[in-house]
Amino acid sequence: MPPFDVPEGDPFGPHNLPYGVFSLTDPAGAPERRVGVRLGDHVLDAGAAAHALGSPYAGLLAQPTLDPLLAAGRTAWSDVRRALTAWVTVPAHRETLAPHFHPLSDVTLHLPFTVADYVDFYASENHARNVGQIFRPDAADSLTPNWKHLPIGYHGRSGTVVVSGTDVVRPSGQRKAPADTAPVFGPSIRLDIEAEVGFVVGTPSEQGRPVPLGDYRDHVFGLCLLNDWSARDIQAWEYVPLGPFLGKSFATSVSAWITPLDALDDARVAPPVRTHPLLPYLDDASEEPGGYDLRISVAINGHVVSEPPFSTMYWTAAQQLAHMTVNGASLRTGDLYGSGTVSGASEGERGSLLELTWNGRDALELPDGKRTFLEDGDEVTLTAWAPGPGGTRVGLGEVRGLITPAVSP
Amino acid sequence: MPPFDVPEGDPFGPHNLPYGVFSLTDPAGAPERRVGVRLGDHVLDAGAAAHALGSPYAGLLAQPTLDPLLAAGRTAWSDVRRALTAWVTVPAHRETLAPHFHPLSDVTLHLPFTVADYVDFYASENHARNVGQIFRPDAADSLTPNWKHLPIGYHGRSGTVVVSGTDVVRPSGQRKAPADTAPVFGPSIRLDIEAEVGFVVGTPSEQGRPVPLGDYRDHVFGLCLLNDWSARDIQAWEYVPLGPFLGKSFATSVSAWITPLDALDDARVAPPVRTHPLLPYLDDASEEPGGYDLRISVAINGHVVSEPPFSTMYWTAAQQLAHMTVNGASLRTGDLYGSGTVSGASEGERGSLLELTWNGRDALELPDGKRTFLEDGDEVTLTAWAPGPGGTRVGLGEVRGLITPAVSP
Known part of the structure; x- marks a missing residue:
């Protein structure tokens, strides 16, 4: 029945x-x-x-x-x-x-909860190295010096977090090609996705009191899928020295279903081996496994273009929570934090078009034509599953968004 | 009576x-x-x-x-x-x-309203040039190439905005001196202020629809004083490539009184002459004067250390609002945006200790001893006034905060 x-x-x-x-x-x-x-x-x-x-x-x-x-x-x-x-x-x-x-x-x-603060991290080593190689090809190391010492993050716009199925209007803004003498204004021509997992805070904390690593499960209720839409041309021109702003703030889509942590006990895995010693507040060597074996799938117009494995994330959600509060910043019910783009080691596991097309150099061949970045009318869908008890799968729902044309200012 | x-x-x-x-x-x-x-x-x-x-x-x-x-x-x-x-x-x-x-x-x-999203700008040319000279002394230009083309901004943590009079716990975090091989953890030793003005959004806007320059007064209710507490050592180590995070997110103090824009009609002044042509959505040449003649005073333990003039701000609040929404980001009732540190052209007009002491090189002489950065027990008070009708002054209240010692993690 x-x-x-x-x-x-x-x-x-x-x-x-x-x-x-x-x-x-x-x-x-x-x-x-x-x-x-x-x-x-x-x-x-x-x-x-x-x-x-x-x-x-x-x-x-x-x-x-x-x-x-x-x-x-x-x-x-x-x-x-x-x-x-x-x-x-x-x-x-x-x-x-x-x-x-x-x-x-x-x-x-x-949208199932009131988003309080939204923070986005940058926790995939593969993603950070790809981005470093694309944007700083001459650098001695594709990672910035701080990357292995702390989970890099920044605050995003909580007011533009939308539920799966909400259309995304192509953003307009300033961009400047290196050869141009001045920026131009117009619809973004490098509209991208970032396949991420979002963590939803339930229990608040007191301002001035850090939340230790071991208290992660007392504060975090569950997780969702998250697409951190990104206008790469806007972002590239604006982000020095204070970080991404309008290149990200037009929309962030989350799945309609929040999976409680309690449903994911069989998906817990150890994170990758740490290559650098960690300061005590981030050292999870004696904690329960902090990673999750989530298998993400990214599709454009129904065609799968990537399968990023969340188990490869260097920094865990517990470490991100401990870092976010170590300065005394308080948590509120409804705080949402994104893992950062999930990219695996192989080409078919990259979580952004920036990486999948190597900044537009290598177009993807889709059934409906080539793609470097998103076109109007494209619909992007992220889905995922995790191992459940007794060989079952735990579905993480989906986050879906259709690109509609830019509006005139 | x-x-x-x-x-x-x-x-x-x-x-x-x-x-x-x-x-x-x-x-x-x-x-x-x-x-x-x-x-x-x-x-x-x-x-x-x-x-x-x-x-x-x-x-x-x-x-x-x-x-x-x-x-x-x-x-x-x-x-x-x-x-x-x-x-x-x-x-x-x-x-x-x-x-x-x-x-x-x-x-x-x-705290008089529910803070929705908090954005902080960087609109004082004097401040941006001072910071550039301090941190990038070898750069050809102390401003980044985008500075004169757009009001640089980033999202901060709305959940840690507190009302004047709330104590501020000294934050702890990672810092790394250039000569060190690895970061160390501990209470910030370079705790600073940023004297700013905050703008409070009343009328929301629709996602996907930019708010033009001329609609500023329809959306912004009024302004307050704002102290963007900053841990310079934490900030310096974390901020590349995604911007300030824990160096700022532990606390932001605002005045208890919100001055309505309608009380400030006599304080409106033209902003500084623009040195670079502006894209149409930021071009305020044909708009009403967008600056405000606000005289700010910064005191440490009752001793005035600086008097930053808000009239020197290169970017106006109306331009910041237009920029913040030009990508289609929506506004919510309670959105708060900070002007950025207010610094005038002269030494006694700088809005941060970073600039006032030139990154700790030149200590301030206070009645109770020398200061480079803030010590535990220091109380910082920002006050301000603006010209009112008929030679009156419009008081902007005060934002006050006392530094208390760091807590152990």
């Missing part, structure tokens, strides 16, 4: 149960937003289910956003997940819950 | 009327936060006053933050200001309003 009998091998079985926020698409349906939990190709209205079962978690789940659940903290996260697992697996609940499931095709998915 | 008969020459007379949020300090008093308007050395409980007078603006003013007023837009801002001006100047209202005034000494001031 659907939705309960999810086919074997479905990456959204009861071992996964990611969270999102949905409304019923039918204009005659109730338009309000509710917390949903995905099971197969259905969404469970989690608040309605909690009410129907007399659950004490109705207060956290019968909400228009994930914010109250995120703020509730690690113990509540695990307790709620345990309850949800029972609801969707214990046959006695089936009749009660059936009316609260909706087919995915009947719902609209929304 | 106080509070109505503000002494002549008071920079917080009825020509000013800045907005803030306060609560009564007396533990027996009502603890809730309310919107306040400053008159002399008193605060008017604006919501209570609106209710007492049967004003239609009670809905905007009887609130715990300025957020609803900020979101109400330019017409409402001017209408509310006109009403408040009448309330505090028409003698017939005195008896009704008197109970709703509180002496400043009886109230606690709070």
Whole structure:
């Protein structure tokens, strides 16, 4: 009986149960937003289910956003997940819950939480080396001197984080080719993607008090897929000396489903061997494995162009959290931080067109023509899965975005 | 009769009327936060006053933050200001309003609005040239090639913006002297200030739609003073290639009073003559004067160390807003953007200790000893005023912060 009998091998079985926020698409349906939990190709209205079962978690789940659940903290996260697992697996609940499931095709998915601060890191050594070789070909080392000592990051614009499926308007801005004497203004001609994983903070921290490495799971609720859209021409002209600004701030897309860390225990792996000694606040040698074996896939107009392996990331999410707060910066519920572009060691594993086409030198051959950077009408989709218990796969949903033409200023 | 008969020459007379949020300090008093308007050395409980007078603006003013007023837009801002001006100047209202005034000494001031995104610019040519000369002494030009073509900016951490009077814990982090082979960890030994002006966005904008120069006053509600605390040693090691991060993100202090743009009409001045042609979206030649004649004062432990003139800023707040959105980035109510460090042409007008001491080379002589960078226990206070109507001064309040010792990680 659907939705309960999810086919074997479905990456959204009861071992996964990611969270999102949905409304019923039918204009005659109730338009309000509710917390949903995905099971197969259905969404469970989690608040309605909690009410129907007399659950004490109705207060956290019968909400228009994930914010109250995120703020509730690690113990509540695990307790709620345990309850949800029972609801969707214990046959006695089936009749009660059936009316609260909706087919995915009947719902609209929304940005599931209020983004507080958004930080983006730069944690893939392969990506950083590729970028260094492309932009600083004469440098003695393709990595900057600080790269192996700290997870480099910067703040992005939280107000332009959008949910998967939101169109992305091609940004305009200044660019200047090396031979030009002055910059020109116009639509970006080097619009790119960055395939990343985003980490969602639930539990806040106090200003002035660093969060140590070992407290990562107390603060981070789960993860999502993230596409850090990047206008390379705008970025190249603006970024010295204060970093990327308009080249990144027009849009950042995240998947509609947030996968709780608790669903990813079987995906945890050791990060790559560290080549440089780490300062104590970043030294994870005695911590639990901090990497995740996530297999990402990047498709343009349905054609897979890359399969970046997240397990290759040099810096872990726990290290990034410890670094981000070591100066006393506080965390808020809804803080989002991106891993940085995920690029593996081989050509087919690069997470940006900048790297895949080596800054436009080597065009990709797609069924609908060649690509160096994105054209209007291109739709980019990131998907991913992770190993789950007993040989299952944990699906990470998708983040999708269609490029629409630039608007006149 | 106080509070109505503000002494002549008071920079917080009825020509000013800045907005803030306060609560009564007396533990027996009502603890809730309310919107306040400053008159002399008193605060008017604006919501209570609106209710007492049967004003239609009670809905905007009887609130715990300025957020609803900020979101109400330019017409409402001017209408509310006109009403408040009448309330505090028409003698017939005195008896009704008197109970709703509180002496400043009886109230606690709070962060007056919810900070959405925080962006910091770099708009003082004197500051940028000083920094260039200090950090890149061998460069042919102390400005980077983009500086005269666009207002350089970057995103900061909105979650660590604090109100004046909040202590600032000395941050710890990584630093590496050029001669060192590896970074060391510890409390910052080069803790600095940046004297800035902050602009507060009220009216949001749509993602994908740039905000033109001429729409500045429709979107920006007012301004505040801002101290962008900076750990120069942390910043120097981390900032290549993605810009400042932990060197800035531990705290940013803003004044408790937001001065509406409508109070600053007499302070508007033309910005410095532009030395380079501007792209059309930044060309303000045919716009109203975009600069402000704000006289800032920087004091350490009560001793004035600098008087930076805001009128020297090369890029205006309207240009910064147009630039920030030209790529389609949307605005939200509560967005805050800093001008960048304000430094005049002369030594006594520099807005950071980095410049005032030339990176620690020339110590300042204070009554309590020499200073290169800030010591624990130092209290920094920024104040400012602007020319008002009829020879008056418009006070911009103050932003104050005391440095407390680093905590162990």
